[in-house]
Amino acid sequence: MTSPRRPRADAVRNRKKILEAARELIDAHGPGIGMDEIAAAAGVAVGTLYRHFPAKTDLVAAVVADWLNRVADDAEAAAARTAAGSRALDEIAAFLGRLLETVAGDLAVKAAARAIGADTSTDADTAIKRTATALTALVRAGQAEGDVHPDVTLADFRLLLDNAPTDRTPQAGARWLTLVLPGLTTHGRP
Amino acid sequence: MTSPRRPRADAVRNRKKILEAARELIDAHGPGIGMDEIAAAAGVAVGTLYRHFPAKTDLVAAVVADWLNRVADDAEAAAARTAAGSRALDEIAAFLGRLLETVAGDLAVKAAARAIGADTSTDADTAIKRTATALTALVRAGQAEGDVHPDVTLADFRLLLDNAPTDRTPQAGARWLTLVLPGLTTHGRP
Amino acid sequence: MTSPRRPRADAVRNRKKILEAARELIDAHGPGIGMDEIAAAAGVAVGTLYRHFPAKTDLVAAVVADWLNRVADDAEAAAARTAAGSRALDEIAAFLGRLLETVAGDLAVKAAARAIGADTSTDADTAIKRTATALTALVRAGQAEGDVHPDVTLADFRLLLDNAPTDRTPQAGARWLTLVLPGLTTHGRP
Amino acid sequence: MTSPRRPRADAVRNRKKILEAARELIDAHGPGIGMDEIAAAAGVAVGTLYRHFPAKTDLVAAVVADWLNRVADDAEAAAARTAAGSRALDEIAAFLGRLLETVAGDLAVKAAARAIGADTSTDADTAIKRTATALTALVRAGQAEGDVHPDVTLADFRLLLDNAPTDRTPQAGARWLTLVLPGLTTHGRP
DNA sequence: GATGAATGAGACTTCATTCAT
DNA sequence: AATGAATGAAGTCTCATTCAT
Numbered sequence: 001m002t003s004p005r006r007p008r009a010d011a012v013r014n015r016k017k018i019l020e021a022a023r024e025l026i027d028a029h030g031p032g033i034g035m036d037e038i039a040a041a042a043g044v045a046v047g048t049l050y051r052h053f054p055a056k057t058d059l060v061a062a063v064v065a066d067w068l069n070r071v072a073d074d075a076e077a078a079a080a081r082t083a084a085g086s087r088a089l090d091e092i093a094a095f096l097g098r099l100l101e102t103v104a105g106d107l108a109v110k111a112a113a114r115a116i117g118a119d120t121s122t123d124a125d126t127a128i129k130r131t132a133t134a135l136t137a138l139v140r141a142g143q144a145e146g147d148v149h150p151d152v153t154l155a156d157f158r159l160l161l162d163n164a165p166t167d168r169t170p171q172a173g174a175r176w177l178t179l180v181l182p183g184l185t186t187h188g189r190p
Numbered sequence: 191m192t193s194p195r196r197p198r199a200d201a202v203r204n205r206k207k208i209l210e211a212a213r214e215l216i217d218a219h220g221p222g223i224g225m226d227e228i229a230a231a232a233g234v235a236v237g238t239l240y241r242h243f244p245a246k247t248d249l250v251a252a253v254v255a256d257w258l259n260r261v262a263d264d265a266e267a268a269a270a271r272t273a274a275g276s277r278a279l280d281e282i283a284a285f286l287g288r289l290l291e292t293v294a295g296d297l298a299v300k301a302a303a304r305a306i307g308a309d310t311s312t313d314a315d316t317a318i319k320r321t322a323t324a325l326t327a328l329v330r331a332g333q334a335e336g337d338v339h340p341d342v343t344l345a346d347f348r349l350l351l352d353n354a355p356t357d358r359t360p361q362a363g364a365r366w367l368t369l370v371l372p373g374l375t376t377h378g379r380p
Numbered sequence: 381m382t383s384p385r386r387p388r389a390d391a392v393r394n395r396k397k398i399l400e401a402a403r404e405l406i407d408a409h410g411p412g413i414g415m416d417e418i419a420a421a422a423g424v425a426v427g428t429l430y431r432h433f434p435a436k437t438d439l440v441a442a443v444v445a446d447w448l449n450r451v452a453d454d455a456e457a458a459a460a461r462t463a464a465g466s467r468a469l470d471e472i473a474a475f476l477g478r479l480l481e482t483v484a485g486d487l488a489v490k491a492a493a494r495a496i497g498a499d500t501s502t503d504a505d506t507a508i509k510r511t512a513t514a515l516t517a518l519v520r521a522g523q524a525e526g527d528v529h530p531d532v533t534l535a536d537f538r539l540l541l542d543n544a545p546t547d548r549t550p551q552a553g554a555r556w557l558t559l560v561l562p563g564l565t566t567h568g569r570p
Numbered sequence: 571m572t573s574p575r576r577p578r579a580d581a582v583r584n585r586k587k588i589l590e591a592a593r594e595l596i597d598a599h600g601p602g603i604g605m606d607e608i609a610a611a612a613g614v615a616v617g618t619l620y621r622h623f624p625a626k627t628d629l630v631a632a633v634v635a636d637w638l639n640r641v642a643d644d645a646e647a648a649a650a651r652t653a654a655g656s657r658a659l660d661e662i663a664a665f666l667g668r669l670l671e672t673v674a675g676d677l678a679v680k681a682a683a684r685a686i687g688a689d690t691s692t693d694a695d696t697a698i699k700r701t702a703t704a705l706t707a708l709v710r711a712g713q714a715e716g717d718v719h720p721d722v723t724l725a726d727f728r729l730l731l732d733n734a735p736t737d738r739t740p741q742a743g744a745r746w747l748t749l750v751l752p753g754l755t756t757h758g759r760p
Numbered sequence: 761g762a763t764g765a766a767t768g769a770g771a772c773t774t775c776a777t778t779c780a781t
Numbered sequence: 782a783a784t785g786a787a788t789g790a791a792g793t794c795t796c797a798t799t800c801a802t
């Protein structure tokens with residue numbers, strides 16, 4: 001019986017290197033980038049890449065899941081701070097801002113996922129649900145505080161985030177946020 | 191020097207058929223669609239396709255230019271109506287709405303253009319300039335009327351339009367417009 | 381409307397060259413032989429090979445069909461001679477003999493077809509039916525003449541032919557025929 | 571000089587498990603089956619498989635040798651019974667029948683061996699010689715008894731066995747035997 | 761000018777074999 | 782001695798582009 005012993009150290013390292021290389025290359029050159037090139041960038045042979053990810057779609061899906069998990073972590077942290085007294089609208093704005101600043105390029109990966117028809121894995125689904133729960137909490141708090149417009153729903157975030165600028169400068173991201181935020185609030189722009 | 195005699199009637203017709211087929215197929219299947227399939231859908235042979243467009247990027251660029259020209263026409267009409275007394279903000283909102291409703295799918299083509307690295311042709315540049323002029327007029331008028339926020343520029347429209355939802359239902363497009371408009375105006379949401 | 385005009389002369393020539401090269405190489409090196417090598421032997425590029433035969437199985441199936449058609453022609457000729465007065469058992473023995481002598485190696489192709497899971501095409505089915513009809517006629521005639529054992533059926537030929545020696549010398553084939561024929565007749569061996 | 575100490579008990583067990591798994595899988599899926607899959611079916615890792623059999627051809631050769639040994643045992647037993655008074659032709663027929671019934675699939679393995687170019691090992695040679703000796707004895711006895719045709723040699727058995735139906739029903743095997751036996755005897759079919 | 765067959769580089773993927781753990 | 786991750790050559794197939802007809 002081969003009970004899954006702890007995975008070998010170098011295998012874990014390789015998986016990480018591959019994911020990183022894949023994220024960077026897909027982000028830079030689009031999903032058309034070859035598996036050989038990803039493998040080379042990760043410093044492994046193609047075979048190794050395929051041992052970890054049986055098909056290209058699996059690799060892309062894993063990169064997406066990886067990113068979604070980080071987003072979920074961020075959203076949950078924001079929700080926690082709100083529960084501890086922070087103003088919800090501020091947290092929402094800051095969350096969106098971080099999304100655009102830090103992981104901007106990764107959204108391109110997500111687009112790539114759609115283009116390539118990668119199945120979203122269970123891992124990704126979980127991350128999405130975690131984000132949804134945290135965001136819902138943030139929105140409700142914001143509405144209770146009178147800042148967030150009462151008809152705003154989770155779907156609105158989806159709509160905006162799926163169409164956020166990813167291949168732009170940080171300044172562009174900030175400006176986009178400025179333009180988009182008023183639609184989520186009860187306030188106009190000053 | 192071969193001065194361009196008037197092009198043959200069937201050549202013109204072929205060019206049109208090809209552009210139409212390309213728009214539809216790229217919209218439906220992404221930029222990965224093959225040249226053979228586009229040619230087949232247009233009812234011509236690949237060779238003919240290549241006579242009109244020496245490379246795939248040229249074809250995609252032409253589809254984009256085609257679309258940009260129609261957008262320019264629309265924007266100029268809106269500017270004209272504003273000059274004739276129509277309220278600028280209303281025209282702006284309607285313009286954005288039409289963009290999302292009518293030609294939604296074509297934005298996907300534009301995304302494809304980026305993905306495939308298609309150069310924007312001279313034709314496209316002209317259309318972009320026409321649209322820019324018309325939109326600038328609309329924005330200025332809106333600002334003079336006190337509806338459009340004073341810091342809104344042409345670049346803001348680019349930012350939003352480049353990231354408008356294209357693969358969504360009309361309802362999603364409308365909702366997106368609702369969320370985005372307040373950022374362009376001096377008014378908040380009711 | 382692209383009604384199938386007569387196929388281009390060079391295309392026909394290429395198809396023939398490909399089939400021939402495929403038969404020889406599969407016969408010599410088994411079905412593991414690469415498509416690139418077949419293409420090279422045929423003097424065309426891989427792409428051409430794939431234009432004619434979309435997948436390797438299609439190519440193998442075509443080679444098999446080609447061979448089956450020649451077998452069918454031979455069987456029908458034998459049946460015709462029998463109808464014209466020739467002794468059925470002699471024709472049967474000669475038919476089997478020719479199969480082993482002339483096209484011996486091609487049986488390897490058929491084995492390859494099974495190994496590779498090639499679908500038998502409609503063309504092949506037709507050839508098989510033609511052969512079946514001709515052989516049935518031969519067997520009936522042989523039974524009427526009292527030479528062929530009354531319980532011999534078409535299936536017996538299938539059984540023997542599917543397991544005939546293909547990669548042996550002509551002498552081996554002849555000996556195999558000597559050993560196998562008595563089982564089909566009412567006579568023993570002298 | 572590392573004189574072969576007695577092999578470890580588990581090593582022996584592993585070798586047996588591997589051979590069994592290999593026979594079954596090659597029989598079922600042809601020689602294209604992967605080493606990984608054979609290892610998995612045997613419950614060992616690939617590395618272990620390669621410790622026992624340095625190359626795939628060695629494994630296949632071992633499977634063939636294993637089978638040949640069993641055939642040799644069977645042939646020798648039949649020869650012994652004949653020496654003890656049993657009718658030679660009956661033993662020959664029964665021997666062929668057992669070959670087809672019991673170990674039918676293993677013939678597929680032998681075909682695989684040829685396809686893959688596996689060298690016959692010394693072990694296999696020995697088994698073949700044992701079988702040859704036993705069969706020769708059977709044939710001579712049968713000829714002395716007047717049942718087996720005087721010109722039948724060992725090579726004839728090779729010829730027939732190499733081309734016996736392996737992927738058929740037991741009924742097919744029996745029918746094949748019926749068709750083939752008369753060629754070996756001095757009797758015709760009833 | 762149109763046709764569509766031919767080209768061939770390059771994509772994804774498999775698998776026999778090696779080797780660090 | 783066993784494990785299973787890593788290797789990388791090789792295989793099948795795609796598709797933008799060229800060119801003979």
